[in-house]
Amino acid sequence: MATPAVERARALLTRLPLQIEKTIFASPAGKKRLAKRLVAMLPAHGTYVEPFAGSAAVLFAKNEVGVEVLNDADARIAGAYRLLKRLTSKDVAQLAKLDWRGDRATYDRLRSSNPTSDVAKLHKFLYVAHFSYGKMWGRSFSPTQQGVEAQMPARLEKHLPRIKKVHVFSGDYEPVVRKFDGKDTVLFLDPPYAGYDAYVGEKKFDEQRFFKMLKSIKGNFLMTYGIRGELPRLVKDAGFVVKQIRVPRTIASMRGVGGPSVLTQLLVSNYDIAHKAEGPDADSVEILDFNPHDATDCKAAFATTSTLIKGIDPGDERFVLGVVLEPEVVDAQGDIYSAEEIRSAAHKFMEDFQGLGLQHRDRVNGDVKILESYLAPDDLVIGGTAMKKGTWLFGVRVLSDELWGMVKDGELTGFSIGGSARRTAEDAA
Numbered sequence: 001m002a003t004p005a006v007e008r009a010r011a012l013l014t015r016l017p018l019q020i021e022k023t024i025f026a027s028p029a030g031k032k033r034l035a036k037r038l039v040a041m042l043p044a045h046g047t048y049v050e051p052f053a054g055s056a057a058v059l060f061a062k063n064e065v066g067v068e069v070l071n072d073a074d075a076r077i078a079g080a081y082r083l084l085k086r087l088t089s090k091d092v093a094q095l096a097k098l099d100w101r102g103d104r105a106t107y108d109r110l111r112s113s114n115p116t117s118d119v120a121k122l123h124k125f126l127y128v129a130h131f132s133y134g135k136m137w138g139r140s141f142s143p144t145q146q147g148v149e150a151q152m153p154a155r156l157e158k159h160l161p162r163i164k165k166v167h168v169f170s171g172d173y174e175p176v177v178r179k180f181d182g183k184d185t186v187l188f189l190d191p192p193y194a195g196y197d198a199y200v201g202e203k204k205f206d207e208q209r210f211f212k213m214l215k216s217i218k219g220n221f222l223m224t225y226g227i228r229g230e231l232p233r234l235v236k237d238a239g240f241v242v243k244q245i246r247v248p249r250t251i252a253s254m255r256g257v258g259g260p261s262v263l264t265q266l267l268v269s270n271y272d273i274a275h276k277a278e279g280p281d282a283d284s285v286e287i288l289d290f291n292p293h294d295a296t297d298c299k300a301a302f303a304t305t306s307t308l309i310k311g312i313d314p315g316d317e318r319f320v321l322g323v324v325l326e327p328e329v330v331d332a333q334g335d336i337y338s339a340e341e342i343r344s345a346a347h348k349f350m351e352d353f354q355g356l357g358l359q360h361r362d363r364v365n366g367d368v369k370i371l372e373s374y375l376a377p378d379d380l381v382i383g384g385t386a387m388k389k390g391t392w393l394f395g396v397r398v399l400s401d402e403l404w405g406m407v408k409d410g411e412l413t414g415f416s417i418g419g420s421a422r423r424t425a426e427d428a429a
Contacts, residue, residue, distance in 0.1 A: 023159070024060075024155050031055075035060070038188065039061045041269075042062065045065060047067040047182065048186055049069040049071075049186070049187045050069070051176050051189060052192075053072040053078075058188045060159060068167065069168075071173060074170075075170050077170075079121075079125075080129075081166070081168040083125075084160060084163050087160065092157070095123060095153065100127070100151075101150070102131045102147060108141070126152055127150075127152075130150050143402070181217055182219055185219030187220070187221040190224050193225060193226030194226070211231060211235065217270065221270055223269065240268050241269045242268050246264050319395060321382070321393060321394070324393070325337055339389070339390030342392050343375055343392075346392045367403055368398055370394075372395030373394050375390055376388065
């Protein structure tokens, strides 16, 4: 049952849709939907630093201060900001005349191009970033964007004056933090979340090194983080302020395979942020105390991926079969599912959902059609792959050329089921 705060939030969102600030370009797992609320939680400062910039949604949502700094480990992102900083009015006029309409052929041409001028380089980056599946730069064209006009010239006109004054760095986060940290500094930290989507590099994140840096910060920091990994426990035990933030999702934002009605993240700071959560839309965010040692506080999202079974029927073009869940097998979260639990999940999916998503983000029901969903009636060997009785098998036909290319190239390697669950401790026998 939803809490009163969540119910109020849903009613509020129904009456007054949240106005989301559009940045120059988007990024996977960006903070544009939370940016205004996060800005309201920041203390006064003279220097502002985002060591994990991405689309810099929080920077663009806040008032300008004397020194502002962006850093990103992705050289393409940092390079784009540097190109933006040195654009002339003539360059901007030239960019505005270029093609900003979504088109698969244009996308493929730009993605494989090697431009030499600043204008051409920036056009390639912004076009590919805007029209990529899930804003995952350069992966494949999003079919829903075919024929859609990007309002890029207007975004450039709005944000260029701000970005020209920002210091831009590319590389590891720690040198930038050390350089600009001080008593008058505020850092907004949105590092990779350990234990989440490896597609954008989260599994490589060194939580211990990052935690050591957090403890040495002299200024104020506000951090958003997931609820997995070791860092939530480390920051709580170290005495930092840790809140669990639950943001109701509108239907429009609930993309992919269903998903929870709220998004759960952590807010971590070295100052009190509780009183900063006030404002006209405060009821649309539920902020709770977080205790990593109390399992009832942590309703964790999960995703488990299984390998595709290939070469089943070469004559059946674009047919893909894979294992969704296998009974009594330990998954990536260390959990084991019984045959009965898998049976219930498989039936529930077909009865109530049948939603298909790419990387748990973008709905692809129009690009992929479900052909089979069944439970193995006995131990089986299919295509050289052995599986146990009760295994949930799932077969689809891939209609999209882009998705089929990603399957053939090995970019898409399995089916993944997502959901949420409470982890509870059991008494020792």
